[in-house]
Amino acid sequence: MKHTSSRLRAVLAAGGIALGLSMVAASPALAAPTTTVTMTATPEVEAGKAVDVSVALAGTVDAYSYAITVTFDPALLDYVDDSASEGPAGGFDSVEEAAGSVTILHSRLGTSPALAGDLAASLQFTSLAAGDATLTTSVTLVDTVGATTVLADAATAPVTIAAVPVETTPPTTPPTTTTPPTSGGDTTSTPTAAPASSTNGDGSLAITGFGAGALAVFAIALLGVGFVALRRRSASAR
Secondary structure (H helix, E strand, C coil): CHHHHHHHHHHHHHHHHHHHHHHHHHHHHHHCCCCEEEEEECCEEECCCEEEEEEEEEEEEEECEEEEEEECCCCCEEECCCCCCCCCCCEEEEEEEECCEEEEEEEECCCCCCEEEEEEEEEEEEECCCEEEEEEEEEEEECCCCCEEEEEEEEEEEEEEECCCCCCCCCCCCCCCCCCCCCCCCCCCCCCCCCCCCECCCCCECCCHHHHHHHHHHHHHHHHHHHHHHHHHHHHHC
16 A cells, blocks of 8 residues: 555656646746737828838847838839838848838847847838828748747838829910001091180280281272272262
């Protein structure tokens, strides 16, 4: 009985140790933090203006390298060369461009420690035409033992691009010119003003040159008539 009891206690002890080890091994996996990704972009712009984009990684652990890929509509947006921000110190940075996507790469150097905590990157685009654009980001994380974590389509950001307003210039009305009507060769005489009469100092009208001549002729005619009448009377008296 003692031998059997000793064997039973040994089996139970071994089982307890195995269970404890399994629980210890499982606890890091249950407590492993999850990396979250957020992205922001200029929400509204006019065509031709800049669109600023920021990507944030929260809760990274043992990150030896990472790749942040942003996809976009190349008909509406264009990546601005050399606009991507640099990664943390102690690493190597590069940017890869493709049609409709741009990838920011960061890798630690051999002697640099792995990254942990919050990471961020920023870049800039130029809006090309009016429309509704959507930026989408995917993130790939690689730890110090080469294990890869892919966060596909982790975050999106909408951008509304408005057309450039067209300035309308009000039409100018040319000055109108009035052309006098033609009379077909006929001319219309313009009446001239009658000569102004002047008055003498005593208030009587002054005799114009035309009036004086007419009166002289009239007076001579009267004298002639009187002379003829006088001769007739003389002849009759005889």
